[in-house]
Amino acid sequence: MTQLTFAPPPPNTEVTEKLRAEVRAFLDVELAHMTPRQRAQSWSGRDPAFSKKMAERGWLGMTWPKKYGGHERSALERYVVLEEMLAAGAPVGAHWIADRQSAPSILRFGTEEQKQFFVPKIARGELFFCIGMSEPDSGSDLAATRTRATAVEGGFKVNGTKVWTSGAHVAHYMILFCRTDAKSDDRHGGVSQFIVDMKTPGIKISPIVDLSHEHHFNEVVFEDMFLPTSALLGNQGDGWKQVTGELAYERSGPDRFLSTFTLLIEGFAMLGEGVDDRAKIALGRIIAHLMTLRRMSRSIAGMLQRGEDPAVHAAIVKELGTSLEQEMVEVLRLIVDAEPDSASSNPYVAVLAHTIMHAPSFSLRGGTREILRGMIARGLGLR
Amino acid sequence: MSETTDLIRDMAEKLFGDACEKPVLAAAENGEFQSALWQEITDAGLAGALLPESAGGSDLAIEDALAALRISASRAAPVPLAETMLAGWLAGSALAVPEGPLAIAPASNGPPLTLKKSSAGWRLEGKAKRVPFARNAAAILVLAESDGANMVARVDPKICTLTQGRNLAMEPRDDVTFDCDLDAGDVAPAGNNVNLETLRAFGAAMRANQIAGALSRALEITLQYANERVQFGKPIAKFQAIQHNLAMLAAHSAAANAAADMAAEAAANGMKLLPIAAAKARCGEAASIGAGIAHQTHGAIGFTREHMLHYITKRLWSWRDEFGKESDWSLVIGRAAAKAGPTRIWSDIVTA
Numbered sequence: 001m002t003q004l005t006f007a008p009p010p011p012n013t014e015v016t017e018k019l020r021a022e023v024r025a026f027l028d029v030e031l032a033h034m035t036p037r038q039r040a041q042s043w044s045g046r047d048p049a050f051s052k053k054m055a056e057r058g059w060l061g062m063t064w065p066k067k068y069g070g071h072e073r074s075a076l077e078r079y080v081v082l083e084e085m086l087a088a089g090a091p092v093g094a095h096w097i098a099d100r101q102s103a104p105s106i107l108r109f110g111t112e113e114q115k116q117f118f119v120p121k122i123a124r125g126e127l128f129f130c131i132g133m134s135e136p137d138s139g140s141d142l143a144a145t146r147t148r149a150t151a152v153e154g155g156f157k158v159n160g161t162k163v164w165t166s167g168a169h170v171a172h173y174m175i176l177f178c179r180t181d182a183k184s185d186d187r188h189g190g191v192s193q194f195i196v197d198m199k200t201p202g203i204k205i206s207p208i209v210d211l212s213h214e215h216h217f218n219e220v221v222f223e224d225m226f227l228p229t230s231a232l233l234g235n236q237g238d239g240w241k242q243v244t245g246e247l248a249y250e251r252s253g254p255d256r257f258l259s260t261f262t263l264l265i266e267g268f269a270m271l272g273e274g275v276d277d278r279a280k281i282a283l284g285r286i287i288a289h290l291m292t293l294r295r296m297s298r299s300i301a302g303m304l305q306r307g308e309d310p311a312v313h314a315a316i317v318k319e320l321g322t323s324l325e326q327e328m329v330e331v332l333r334l335i336v337d338a339e340p341d342s343a344s345s346n347p348y349v350a351v352l353a354h355t356i357m358h359a360p361s362f363s364l365r366g367g368t369r370e371i372l373r374g375m376i377a378r379g380l381g382l383r
Numbered sequence: 384m385s386e387t388t389d390l391i392r393d394m395a396e397k398l399f400g401d402a403c404e405k406p407v408l409a410a411a412e413n414g415e416f417q418s419a420l421w422q423e424i425t426d427a428g429l430a431g432a433l434l435p436e437s438a439g440g441s442d443l444a445i446e447d448a449l450a451a452l453r454i455s456a457s458r459a460a461p462v463p464l465a466e467t468m469l470a471g472w473l474a475g476s477a478l479a480v481p482e483g484p485l486a487i488a489p490a491s492n493g494p495p496l497t498l499k500k501s502s503a504g505w506r507l508e509g510k511a512k513r514v515p516f517a518r519n520a521a522a523i524l525v526l527a528e529s530d531g532a533n534m535v536a537r538v539d540p541k542i543c544t545l546t547q548g549r550n551l552a553m554e555p556r557d558d559v560t561f562d563c564d565l566d567a568g569d570v571a572p573a574g575n576n577v578n579l580e581t582l583r584a585f586g587a588a589m590r591a592n593q594i595a596g597a598l599s600r601a602l603e604i605t606l607q608y609a610n611e612r613v614q615f616g617k618p619i620a621k622f623q624a625i626q627h628n629l630a631m632l633a634a635h636s637a638a639a640n641a642a643a644d645m646a647a648e649a650a651a652n653g654m655k656l657l658p659i660a661a662a663k664a665r666c667g668e669a670a671s672i673g674a675g676i677a678h679q680t681h682g683a684i685g686f687t688r689e690h691m692l693h694y695i696t697k698r699l700w701s702w703r704d705e706f707g708k709e710s711d712w713s714l715v716i717g718r719a720a721a722k723a724g725p726t727r728i729w730s731d732i733v734t735a
Contacts, residue, residue: 003599003602003603003633003636003637003640004633004634004636004637005637005640006637006640006641006644008644008648020733083733087729088729261729264728265725265726265728265729266725268720268721268724268725268728269725271721273721275717275721277714277717279717280713280714280717280718280720280721281710281713281714281717282713282717283713283716283717283720283721284660284664284712284713284714284715284716284717284718284719284720285664285668285709285710285713285716285717287661287716287717287720287728287732288660288661288662288664288665288712288713288716289665290732291642291645291657291658291661291665291732291735292638292641292642292645292661292662292665293638294732295641295642295644295645296637296638296641299641313637316633316634316637316638319630319631319634320634320635320638370627372630373626373627373630373631374623374626374627374630376630376633376634377626377627377629377630379633380606380629380630380633381606382606382609382610382620382621382626382629383621383626
């Protein structure tokens with residue numbers, strides 16, 4: 001029978017719950033100054049000083065080898081820290097990508113020198129990463145990438161353009177996905193990954209302002225940028241295989257259903273004690289979904305711990321999770337009597353405005369809804 | 384997962400896979416109780432799954448019992464396995480139960496059933512709506528109130544007034560009027576943590592598991608059909624629009640199964656209310672979406688009596704409403720959250 005089942009997640013232990021208490025005590029102090037509107041930024045909110053404090057607590061690089069500055073804790077312990085950060089609206093954006101996927105990729109595919117150079121600095125909250133995947137003519141169709149690294153004496157010369165690169169203007173490094181060899185019959189061949197210092201000559205970063213007038217993503221143009229051979233991550237030509245592994249990390253976490261949690265809290269707060277049964281039903285339903293998604297996502301943490309490949313499971317969690325996040329906006333709109341306004345001093349009204357204007361991105365970033373459904377269909381053996 | 388769990392699952396897959404062919408399901412829809420199937424279930428120790436060994440039961444772990452129930456539902460087994468398990472839990476070691484299918488009451492909300500001491504023993508009064516398989520039961524296990532205390536009574540349906548009804552899947556759902564005298568030995572105090580709330584919650588956990596099983600099966604037969612049915616020169620499973628629908632069916636089936644696991648754990652862990660409430664609400668929603676996609680993919684053939692699909696989907700449409708529909712359980716969660724206040728929502732999700 002072709003079924004995609006989620007094994008029971010690893011149980012909470014004394015260790016995880018002690019850790020949870022520590023994280024909550026930390027957040028009570030560190031986030032005391034943040035408004036709901038700031039918390040609603042979720043993992044798009046950046047605060048390098050906060051990232052550093054997390055690193056000091058040992059909450060970056062939690063599962064990585066101690067040898068590279070990691071803490072050799074379990075995937076479930078890492079999960080506890082992530083979900084507590086997200087539920088509280090902590091500004092984890094600065095280190096988020098580096099901790100979630102860049103360092104894990106370097107640990108999997110990097111050379112010994114790369115591991116020793118990058119990973120400890122990421123674990124200390126000193127190096128932040130961005131992801132160079134999308135291009136003007138290569139969005140969901142990642143294999144259509146045109147940015148090209150051409151072999152030259154001592155390394156590669158890179159030309160091309162990346163777009164929608166979140167945090168390129170503040171990141172120290174990018175993991176660049178680009179073509180190194182001519183297209184062959186294998187659509188997925190001939191692509192590679194590089195670790196790129198964002199200060200390398202030949203990089204031009206321009207802001208792309210989003211519809212809410214915020215600057216998160218960028219256009220990144222490479223003009224005859226030279227990369228030494230040592231910048232190559234993994235084997236030349238293995239880029240596709242490497243990047244699909246990376247995407248599973250990007251899709252399975254609590255960031256795919258908790259990024260609008262502040263809206264739920266503020267909605268409840270706005271309704272106050274006068275909340276009627278209709279509203280309770282609507283909000284209770286959302287909590288039921290969150291509880292189920294949390295279980296599924298924790299189950300994936302267990303798969304990661306066991307070294308299993310969670311790509312299709314991750315696609316399910318992201319698709320169901322982001323759909324719920326988008327629906328949450330619509331549910332709250334109909335039960336709370338308020339019109340959205342980003343400038344409002346009413347926390348719910350401001351958070352609602354923020355969330356409405358960011359919701360379209362939930363089912364785009366990290367793989368569109370349509371791509372994810374295709375991946376699930378492949379998991380069912382349909383393609 | 385323990386070895387016992389694997390053994391029980393394998394046994395249940397075999398038993399229900401072989402025994403629930405279409406003629407059995409069709410005969411059940413025509414109102415014939417499937418005694419041969421029931422005998423197999425009894426012989427396998429599943430009917431007495433939640434009865435203590437001292438009472439002749441097999442005293443399975445609740446998770447294992449619900450795993451077997453989920454498999455029975457994937458085959459649309461037209462018998463009161465969930466209800467007999469629930470009756471075993473109600474009876475516990477306090478009351479002996481007769482062999483044969485059992486029913487429980489109340490199975491839905493309503494004024495409580497009452498027990499009063501009488502000269503002969505006890506007098507039971509009240510009405511219970513839509514009691515599953517009451518007409519077929521060797522006994523109805525009744526949870527009733529007596530001076531504020533929870534009591535369990537063992538009642539022969541022959542001394543009750545039954546008004547026959549059925550759910551969409553043609554499973555018996557009979558209104559039962561109790562107005563009867565019982566012997567002293569037919570009544571006992573309810574066990575620890577057995578009350579109207581936990582009975583309804585356990586029923587909901589059972590229906591959540593049944594929905595999960597039925598959705599898995601709906602996915603299986605829908606995938607098979609989409610791979611076989613050719614239109615426009617290729618199997619319809621090759622069309623992207625169909626693939627995306629099937630992906631969503633698989634996603635909701637996976638979510639329902641995860642939620643059902645959550646309910647089973649909560650039932651085993653002192654009948655914790657919130658995870659069961661969340662599971663029944665989530666499974667009910669998945670049932671609606673999943674049944675819709677299954678039918679849409681099958682086209683007209685899936686809409687016929689001849690086809691297998693309706694035995695599954697009519698159960699999904701029935702079970703989502705039984706022991707509390709999505710809105711009932713969402714309200715339970717929403718009330719708890721409103722009472723705790725917005726700052727507690729997260730910590731309550733984590734500890735639920």
